[in-house]
Amino acid sequence: MAELNMAKLEELAGKVVGNANAALSGLLAYIGDQTGVYRAMADGEPHSVEEIATRAGVDSRYLKELLSANAANGYVNYEAGSERFYLTPEQIAVFATEDSPANMHGLLQIIVAQYAEHETAVDVFRSGKGRPWGDQHTCQFCGTDRFFRPGYIANLVTNWITALDGVQEKLEAGGTIADIGCGHGSTSVLMAETFPNSRVFGYDIHGPSIDDARSKAAAAGVDNITFDQADAGSIPSNGGYDFACVFDALHDMGDPVGVARHIRESLAPGGTLMVVEPLAGDKTEDNLHALGGVFYGASTLICLPNSRSQDVALCLGAQAGPKRLIAVLEDAGFSSVRIATTSTTNIVLEATA
Ligand SMILES: C[S@@+](CC[C@H](N)C(=O)[O-])C[C@H]1O[C@@H](n2cnc3c(N)ncnc32)[C@H](O)[C@@H]1O
The missing domain is CATH 1.10.10.10 (Winged helix-like DNA-binding domain superfamily/Winged helix DNA-binding domain)
Known part of the structure; x- marks a missing residue:
């Protein structure tokens, strides 16, 4: 030594x-x-x-x-x-x-939620057992929505959907959208507002988040949106989705390959899946900086335990990196997968059947 x-x-x-x-x-x-x-x-x-x-x-x-x-x-x-x-x-x-992209209160709320239940966090870490999203402290849910929402407002419509092949035109004309793992529904409401000719279906496994998403839609006055509590691996196809999206949630799931396969099978002909994930490099050493520390920390306490609580329990982690994420989508049977764009905190993948 x-x-x-x-x-x-x-x-x-x-x-x-x-x-x-x-x-x-x-x-x-x-x-x-x-x-x-x-x-x-x-x-x-x-x-x-x-x-x-x-x-x-x-x-x-x-x-x-x-x-x-x-x-x-x-x-x-x-x-x-x-x-x-x-x-x-x-x-x-x-x-x-409130909606400044620099507002940090959502992130702080997430951290407070972890401290509030530190004994559970220690127990889960020691035993390696799963901890479903819904078992987290309630600050976790609104904190996550509050933290991510400004980034979605800044990027989803103007930078991410526009980076996809032909999706914006389809949604403007009127298409069917699935937002899977939608949480409090900020992205679903944003898309319903932006594409009034389209119909949005938001799904999340966590009932209280779906309740909040419904309230958000009502407050926004959008009626082209439906929220339902559902496991991502068994959402209904509603006649086939022109556009399916998963925001900061695929890595949380136990079986991201199975979920992506089910989404592929639920797409309409010519449909597109967009997966938004935390930005990361492929190797651990690529991610050893402050943002990587935040993502690895949240992953230890929240993402991995949720994945472990579900079937397959792949435990991708919040810093999976593009190579691994692309492999997940290819394993799910998508024939074309590419990095459509990136932002300061996210990578955006486009997958077509
Ligand atoms: C980090 S949050 C992201 C929520 C939302 N998409 C956002 O960006 O604000 C992850 C979400 O995935 C959901 N989730 C985890 N596993 C799921 C599953 N198997 N099926 C559906 N939703 C799931 C959780 O309930 C949680 O709302």
Whole structure:
């Protein structure tokens, strides 16, 4: 065994302190979000603690401590002379603008959900048993929707569907769409709104997510959409889908090959499957950076345990990489599979029968 290097030891311990600070900052930002602190500061003007506390309806002494911790991390700014706190435009985008692609509260909610049930996480990790999506803390579901939704709003219609061969024209004229593993249905509603001549069917194995998706559709006033609770491996074909899509969910499933095969068999002639997955390289060493750390972390706690709870339990993981994902789709019998495009966080695959 190599000798202990004190400088490296200090560096590593310092890194852990930094990570602990990050973990606390995330929880404090979550509390600030849930209690309306950042919304109370969204005008970007400097405010005293008392003013912000009154606006948000929270205790001012606790708030001063929270904002000081936030300021120590650059989440908010502190004006020493006037003892006031304020948000810059960038901080407003990250903490106080709901559908900004930079809004990080969804991600923080996902992490809070993991801490809230840390004993289960330890038990699952030790035993290797499965943990279905529906067994996660409720923060997990709305956090996932909140985290992914801005990226879908920014990319789905303008960058991803347009990168596919002939799909946009088909959906504009009127086609049948399946959104499989649709979660809270943000992508389904977005497509129903964008393509009013098309009919959207959203499916998810998790009943409460389907309930939320139905409420979202009702709030959006779209009537060309239907949500049903169903396992991806047995969704009805509804006469054949012109366009099927799976957003950030194929790797969560126990049998992604079987699911992709069933989707292929449910497509109309000439139909297309689009699979959106977290961006990754093919090798572990390609993914050893901050975003990779977030995806591998979520994969350890959420994606792998859900996959393990289902038949086949392939456990693809959230950093499968293009080679493995393409192999899954080819094994499912698709004759043509290609990378249609990528974004900063996602890879978009197009598969045709
Ligand atoms: C990471 S979430 C993504 C949800 C949504 N597509 C989005 O991007 O916001 C994964 C989703 O896959 C669903 N899921 C997992 N296994 C499934 C299966 N076998 N059949 C249908 N849905 C499944 C989960 O219930 C969950 O809603």
